[in-house]
Amino acid sequence: MSNNKAPANAIKSKKKLNLNTQFIAGLVALALILLFNLIYEPGFFRISIVEGKLYGSIIDIINRCVPTMIISMGMTLVIATGGVDISVGAVAAISGAMVVSLIGYNFDSATGVTTTNMNMYLAILIALIVSTICGAWNGLLVSRLGIQPMVATLILMTAGRGIAQLITDGQIPRVYTEDFSFIAQGSIFAVPTGIYIALAVVLIVYAFTKLTAFGMLCESVGINASASRYSGINAKNIKLICYTICGLCAGIAGIHIASTVQGADANNAGLNIEMDAILAVVLGGTSMAGGKFYIWGTAVGALIIQALTTTIYSLGVPPEIIYVVKSLVVVIVVMLQSNLIKNLFKKIGSKSKKSSAAASV
Amino acid sequence: MQNPIILQMKGIDMQFPGVHALKEVDFTLRAGEVHTIMGENGAGKSTLIKCLTGVYQKGKGTILLDGKEINPKSTLDAQSLGISTVYQEVNLCPNLTVAENCFIGRQPKKAGFIDWKTMNKRTKELLKRFDIDIDVTKPLSTYTVAIQQMVAIARAIDIQCKVLILDEPTSSLDANEVKQLFKAMRSLKEEGMAIIFISHFLDQVFEISDRFTVLRNGELIGEYLVDEVTQYELVSKMVGHEIDDLSTLKRVQHTEAEMKEFLKAKQIGVAGSVQDIDLTLRKGEIVGFAGLLGSGRTETANMLFGVDPITKGSISINGKKVNLRKPSNAIKHNIAYCPEDRxxxxIIGDLSIRENIILAIQARQGIFKKISKKKAEELAQKYIKTLQIATPDADKKIGELSGGNQQKVILARWLATDPDLLILDEPTRGIDVGAKTEIQKLVLKLCEEGMSIVFISSEIEEVVRCSNRIVVMRDRKKVAELKGDDLEHDTILKTIAGGAKTNE
Incomplete structure (x- = not known):
């Protein structure tokens, strides 16, 4: 009897597994990295509260990963439609430059009084609007003019840092107000504020894709653009919305970065972050070819990258090596996603599970 | 007078998973002859050609070229043996000059550098054979498609070619350009070149060919000289007469009063494609479209659905003029369309059956009015049941279903939108007989309930069985509209072949 029951259970569990294979694989990878750290440094998981704020390696990883996580949410949507946005780093720089320049911090050394030019919240709002427009610009180039996503966003990637420098007038303006630092460095209930922001963005994007039909329409466009058109889907607008959201996400990340360093460095803010964001999306199980996307998978992907980076730093390995390790991870993931390898796995799987396959048909 | 045999294919057999594409087909090609391979879509024409050009490796059988057995492993291999192919789409580089295109990969050289002078001179000579005198140093894209095609042919024959395969070379050419091409073909023929020609245009085929080989369902039907057969005979050989196990189906005939006019198209056309189509579609009526592939059936459907917006004429729905610029416009006017290329x-392959079914209504409702999971599941279950879609549940990916079941899901997608007009382009192609009957029955039932239906199919039997009225298309024009007693297999065949009007 138990013999009869076993294969039925196997099928059931296999089915459940299929839905989240990539997600679980991501979690496993993350766990492995953390485990490695634990062995290397037993105090790795220790979390302490200093001055009402959580401290510890784990907290550090999550906190550092905030900008990548935020940007990778927008990137997930863009990649789901079969595109890519490599201008996010530059847009983050524009947003940071914008918010810092608008606030305009002045310190009078004679009187010791500090003044600002603009209300911080208004400055943030303007910076976010500007970055949303940047995203919409990318979306227009891709959806209306039919320019290849890589090329279309390359324009802003190159031009964006120039624009950011124009905004900052070639300087690195600073804002030392407490309010502004609080965005990235403060804490609420002992948890760093950045984590709340990242979590909010993830939840909002998740809700937007699941509570509306947007997620399905995105996937549909990414899987088969022609059939989507025949079904009456306005693929152009779907793409436009995706790029716009991606721009907004980059803007939020840009403000977070500016708050972390208390200033706007047009050249270095968000440098290479597009690569991390794309990597996070791919690690999360979303194919670069477009189609099915996984918001939570991406979130785990972003954590993996930061955990990897932090681990390498803490090992005392020269930072240049990080790029090599990252690229190795990319190669492995992309290979696992290729049809050749997939078919190979399928072949192996079908051989060993012939009996259960026959039962399920 | 028999020309010497240059190429012989004997007992070619080809199997793909689930399909027996070629069943022991013989083919003989003689020097100085234009030999046309005829057959409906899926008859095995292209498979046969691909065996010859090394794209596929034949299963069984032998290929003899000049009496020697050959076994081409790739197109390059075939080319070096002297078998060159020119495809429908010109596959040259439009940004290179004509001369560069002709000699790409084998440029004449002088002291290690490309000898431009010789190259341009030789290209000019090559093209002169076709009576083409153009500036060969200009980019290929500056010339018409016909010239480009000719350049492709010139390039092909200059590479020591014995057998030239022309795969649908005329489909993007206008009448004059076709003439030019045929002239070139004739002069090649006189030089002893053996040409394999594939085309869907009957008139053209009869004008240029010396011999036909007819294939149907992967089987060889026969080889005929051009004088031996009429167009009508050839078409009936291609189409065949399938055993009629569906004769029990009865088409509905509403009275004129019941059939309210739904859509009226006046002189619609798209530049460079179908021209001057007049069409009236009424509720409770099935209008069949007959004609060979490429005759303009799908193009007409694309116009009605806004896939290819019309550039001429006008379409009105319920008496009001409408502007159909994209499919979503047409869907708003309650038109639904199951396209030919499923x-x-x-299909959206990676999405579930449920998602595929609700896709069109969801697209119509917009992003923010999401169809609830419960409603979606209800819809899915309803159509899985009524259309008898074979699946354990609605979560299965549509890409994992068989062709017939995929077609039913697409049908369900459109039925869910509750359309007034349903356009079906080859709804039964590539699906088994059982599913075929079910779909035909469904179409008749929908018509009875008052839907207006356009039924496009290459199978004349099927069109006759279902339709109240049949529009016959030939060479991208509407050539006849048949009604009542004219709805007969033979009449339609004659009309398709182009004999009906003059003979009767």
């Missing part, structure tokens, strides 16, 4: 234009 894989490319129909």
């Amino acid at each position: 894989k490319r234009d129909g």
